[in-house]
Amino acid sequence: MTLAAAAATAHATATTTAADAHGFLSPTGVEIAFLLVGLVTFGAAIVTVTTRQLVHAALWLVVTLGGLAVEYLLLTAEFIAWVQVLIYVGSVVVLLLFGLMLTKAPIGRSPDADSGNRWAALTVAVASAAALIWVVVDAFRTTWIDLDGAPAGSTEVTGKALFQNWVLPFEALSVLLLAALVGAIVLSRKAKAAESGTESAPPVPSTRTAKGSDKGGVR
Amino acid sequence: MHLAYPAVLSVLLFCTGLYGVLARRNAILVLMSVELMLNAVNLNLVAFDVWLSRAAEETLHSGQALTLFTIAIAAAEIGIGLAIVLAVYRNRGTSDIDKLRDTAEGHEADASAGDAAAAESAAEKAEATA
Numbered sequence: 001m002t003l004a005a006a007a008a009t010a011h012a013t014a015t016t017t018a019a020d021a022h023g024f025l026s027p028t029g030v031e032i033a034f035l036l037v038g039l040v041t042f043g044a045a046i047v048t049v050t051t052r053q054l055v056h057a058a059l060w061l062v063v064t065l066g067g068l069a070v071e072y073l074l075l076t077a078e079f080i081a082w083v084q085v086l087i088y089v090g091s092v093v094v095l096l097l098f099g100l101m102l103t104k105a106p107i108g109r110s111p112d113a114d115s116g117n118r119w120a121a122l123t124v125a126v127a128s129a130a131a132l133i134w135v136v137v138d139a140f141r142t143t144w145i146d147l148d149g150a151p152a153g154s155t156e157v158t159g160k161a162l163f164q165n166w167v168l169p170f171e172a173l174s175v176l177l178l179a180a181l182v183g184a185i186v187l188s189r190k191a192k193a194a195e196s197g198t199e200s201a202p203p204v205p206s207t208r209t210a211k212g213s214d215k216g217g218v219r
Numbered sequence: 220m221h222l223a224y225p226a227v228l229s230v231l232l233f234c235t236g237l238y239g240v241l242a243r244r245n246a247i248l249v250l251m252s253v254e255l256m257l258n259a260v261n262l263n264l265v266a267f268d269v270w271l272s273r274a275a276e277e278t279l280h281s282g283q284a285l286t287l288f289t290i291a292i293a294a295a296e297i298g299i300g301l302a303i304v305l306a307v308y309r310n311r312g313t314s315d316i317d318k319l320r321d322t323a324e325g326h327e328a329d330a331s332a333g334d335a336a337a338a339e340s341a342a343e344k345a346e347a348t349a
Contacts, residue, residue, distance in 0.1 A: 031220050038228040045232055045255055049239030054248065061251050064232075068258050075225065077265045080286050084261075087290050092254065092297050099247045099301040103308045114242050115317050121241030129234035136226045143222040145266065146273040153269065153283050161280035162287065169284075173291050180295035187302040 030147060034074050041067030052113045054105040058096050065089050075145070077153030225266035233259035246304045246314045250297060257293045261286045 027035070044063035051057050065088040072081035151157070162170060232255055239252025268282020308314045 028220065031224060034220065034224050034228075038224070042228065042231050042235070045235040048255065049235055049243065049248075049252055054245060057248055057251060061254065064255065065258065068232075068262060071225065071228070071262060072265055075220075075265055075269050077269060077283060077286075080261075080265055080283055083287060083290060087294055088254070088258075092294060095297055095301055096247060096251060099250075099304060102305055103247065103314045105245070105247070110245075112244060112315070113248065115244040118242040121238050124241060125234045125238035128237060129230060132230040132234070133227055136230055137223050140222045140226055143270065145220045145222055145270045147220055147269070149273075152272045153265070153280075158280065158283050158287075161278075162284055165279045166281075166284045169288065173288055177291060177295055180299055184298045184302040187299070187306055 030074055034071060037067050037070045037074070041071065050114075052109045052111065053107075054100055054110060054113065055097070055107065058093055058100060061096070062089055062093050065093070072153075075153070076147055076151035077158075078151060079153055079155045079158040222266065222270055225262055229259045229263040229266070231259075232256075232262070244315050244317050246307070246316050247301070249316065250300050250304070253300075254293060254297070257289060261289055264289070 041064055044060045044067060048057050048060040048064060051060065065084065069081045069084040069089075072078075072084060236252045236255030236259060239255060240249055243249050243252060264282040264286045268278075268280060268286075271282070272278045272280060304314050307319065311319070313319075
């Protein structure tokens with residue numbers, strides 16, 4: 001117990017000396033780069049949630065996710081950055097675009113993209129942002145990330161951590177992904193079977209089966 | 220790097236996603252906002268993992284492992300979510316969340332009227348595309 005307390009005090013003194021070594025008003029190059037990329041990311045996120053053109057929202061989401069990948073690179077987490085580019089920009093946004101097109105989203109401006117409670121939503125978002133920023137800045141005022149030395153998230157480091165300490169959750173996650181895939185297939189096929197089994201409207205089945213086969217191609 | 224930079228950016232992205240979830244009507248736009256919120260959490264996890272991997276002697280790199288798990292779960296979530304949205308669109312002819320009020324209390328008349336209108340528009344759409 002006393003050992004832990006001593007370690008904690010030693011750690012506290014270490015952080016204070018680190019804070020003394022850094023300056024509040026003299027940002028380093030990495031901080032300036034982080035700030036600029038962060039501004040781009042935040043602006044793209046704002047456009048994503050406010051634009052009235054649905055396809056543009058998906059494309060601005062690409063900018064946001066790419067900016068976050070750059071932020072991961074600046075934090076020396078290389079592997080996460082490339083996974084982010086591969087999975088989010090490569091597959092999630094493409095899936096979202098397919099979804100937008102399969103639900104026949106209007107290409108131009110759609111006036112009803114926002115619901116009537118947008119002012120309440122804005123109030124909630126601004127209030128929570130103010131509260132969280134206040135708490136976070138107050139809590140981590142004297143905390144600095146040491147980015148020198150070997151990268152904290154290279155492929156070697158992440159792979160060792162993942163396959164030495166996190167093997168069981170990793171395998172469970174693969175089962176979860178398989179279950180999600182099977183679930184998505186079942187969700188999109190069962191409805192089709194039920195429709196063709198129960199409904200008998202003549203003109204409907206042709207279009208619906210065409211849509212279903214489209215979606216099978218997507219998955 | 221000051222830890223406040225990634226933490227504040229993460230807070231801002233999370234609140235942007237919160238606004239999108241509350242204010243958007245299209246279900247797919249709501250899913251995009253959920254992705255924004257998940258990414259904000261990922262940024263927080265990575266920043267704190269890099270900080271703690273320097274401060275601690277031994278680390279499990281739990282932040283980065285959890286970030287990978289979150290990314291995988293987000294991919295699964297977007298697949299299932301889009302399947303549900305497409306099934307709803309196929310049955311109702313709309314992906315507008317404000318019109319899906321079947322389980323809302325106190326809106327029975329509203330719901331049935333909206334239902335009828337949605338079914339009508341779906342039938343019209345089917346005829347138009349046939």
